[in-house]
Amino acid sequence: MSHSLLKKILLLIFLCLIPVFFSSPHIISKTAAMADSEFQPNIIVLNYHKIDNKNISLSVLPQDFDKQMAYLKNNDYHVITPDDLYENLEHNKELPANPVLITFDDGYKDNYVNAYPILKKYGFSATIFVITSFLDKYPNYLTWDQCKELKKHGFYIESHTVTHRSLTSLSNKQIESEIVNSKKALDERLQQDTHYFAYPTGTYNLYIAKMIKNAGYRAAFSIKYGNVTNDSNIFALERIPIFHTANTFKSFYRRLNYVPLFEKIGWMKN
Structure with missing residues (x-):
């Protein structure tokens, strides 16, 4: 056969x-x-945006988010950091069983108000990719003081550009400004060396990825659906988006379990 x-x-x-x-x-x-x-475990990178009660796809209800985090805790998933992921891909650092990286895009205030207490409840941290010019400017986005508190408690605050414009629609000079100035703001305001980047709207190309690397970032995250493996492009890492649906937990459960299993046995490719 x-x-x-x-x-x-x-x-x-x-x-x-x-x-x-x-x-x-x-x-x-x-x-x-x-x-x-039988197969080397893939790394799941969950991608959220908002944790609130708005009835839109980007807004996961707080009670649903709590249920999802409880599932991770009770089923022996281990939350890792971007540094853990980087060290595994670049230097073969061993990761715990069932590694999961939790990420948020845009830097909404509800990440601090609603998601943060739930994550603390389960002993988890997360990575928040922020739009630096929105901080302290718009009331529905994080403040720099909130970012400092999150960082103090093990969260990573990383770059999602200055203004959230699609990089593929910009000139080279504008792209450089978005990626360099967002890093500069984070480095200065949070006293850190910002290493990670998420593409606004998920749009990028190989030239932009090279610019990200040259700007001093270690890795960049896309919205390409799938799990991170040794074959992943470290400047276009895959993620699994989690949305509000008619049955949010069932959708979360399917994405967490079926996609990694299908990929491992060769029935689905990233």
Whole structure:
């Protein structure tokens, strides 16, 4: 029997068992654990925006976010930092089992008001990519003092440019200004060396990625759907977005469990 035919048969069997998996979350966890014993674990990078009660896709309800963080805690996921991720990809640093990096884009105030207490509750930290010119300017965005407090408690405050314009629509001079001046502001205001970047609207190209590297960043995050592996481009790292849906937890659960499993056994490519 050919390898390709065997894969198709296994996929058919697995799809037939999906209803069983939905009825018992522990079964899928055991299946994933079996896969982990045969394949190198991928790194899950969760991508959030807002944690509030607005009925829009970017706004995960606080109670849903709490449920998701409880699931991570109770199912032996281990929250890592961007430095952990970088050291693993570049220097083969060993990571804990089931590594997860939690990220937020834009730097909304609700990340501090709503997400921060929930993350503290479970002993987690996160990385927030902020739009530096919005801080202390717009009431629905973080302040520099809030950023300082978050950093003091283990959060990473990183760059999402100065004005959140799509970099592919700008001139080279404008791109340089967005990536260099945002880093400069973060370095000066937070007394740090800012190493990580997230592309506004997810738009980038290889030339922009090279500019990010030349500006002194270690890595950059895209909105390309998937898990980070040794084959990932460190200046276009994949993430898994989490949105508000009709059943937010089910969507979260599927993305956390099925996508990594399918990728590990070769049924889905990034």
